Amino acid sequence: MEAKSLWHTDERQSEILSETFRLAPYCLEVVSAYSAISLGTEKLVATGKVPTEMHQIMRVPYQSGNFAFPVKYGYSIVGKTKENEWLHAMHPHQDCFSISAADAYFFSETVNPMVATQLSNLETVINALWMSKVTAEDSVLVCGLGSIGILLAQTLKEYVGAKVCVLETNPTKKAALQNWGFESCNGQKEYTICFNVSAHADGLQYCIEHTVAEGKIMELSWYGNQAVSLKLGAHFHYKRLQIISVQVAEIPMAYREEQTYRSRKQLAEKLMLEIDYTKFITRIIPFAELPSFFEEIRKDKPNNDFITIVKY
Secondary structure, eight states: OEEEEEEEEETTEEEEEEEEOOOOTTEEEEEEEEEEEOHHHHHHHHTTOSOGGGTTTTOOTTOEEOTTSOEEOOOOEEEEETTOOEEEEOOOSBSEEEEEGGGOEEOOTTSOHHHHTTHHHHHHHHHHHHHHTOOTTOEEEEEOOSHHHHHHHHHIIIIIOOEEEEEOOOHHHHHHHHHTTOEEOOSSOOEEEEEEOSSSHHHHHHHHHTEEEEEEEEEOOOOTTOOOOOOOTTHHHHTTOEEEEOOSSSOOGGGTTTOOHHHHHHHHHHHHHHSOOGGGEEEEEEGGGHHHHHHHHHTTOOOOOSEEEEEO
16 A cells, blocks of 8 residues: 655744555455544654654654654544545554554444544543543533533533533634633632643642642643743642543543543543534644644644644
């Protein structure tokens, strides 16, 4: 097979390159339809900000190259087999590929394949729900409304039934959130649980200053090799707050006896069948335009979108 894939050739440039590969026995041949962009992580990868000590740990399935460049990266893709079956896989941005059958997750035809690109992000959301032990009785803040933030906010509202406020500084996003019925925080309220998905120290600091005594702050952001500066001399110690890391790859220890990677994926699919996330896909990029997209990202242009996906 001949395939085209996105490569970050160095911290300043991305290209679509061709490669030829042979199908291994018992592997699936997949034609890509859509893939997801997890903006925070992929920006760190594209700009060379993955810490050296994390290069091996942060490798994703079917990645080629390494984080010191060049690297072929991406980790959530949806496509069809020759038998016309839809599947989700962990794989870099590529127009066709071959994977082991064990690495494929076949999802229901009733799931929108564009939304199915968010299966991995919803697994992060599920980890956040599990680790926070959030209930309908909680008052909740979601700080930073990118792809995971918006999925989390909607899931907290519709699946958990919690009272959700959102904090977003981008004016375009703030207007959209209001139109979608989300309540913006007013700076006066304190929350029992705050979820920081802003990838910024200011967001985490805001959560520290607006969480009730002995409340929880769930940190979903990944900062790469960027230092984070916080003021911990007041609210943090005085209120005995907890800052808890939420990480996607592993099942939280408290759930490992009852949950597996497959059952978590099945729960993510169930959420997709019960909750309409489609409207949050606000940008669809043709695969051929991906290098230009990453050029925008490297220039730190304002991002007005919630969920961005790639169309092949």
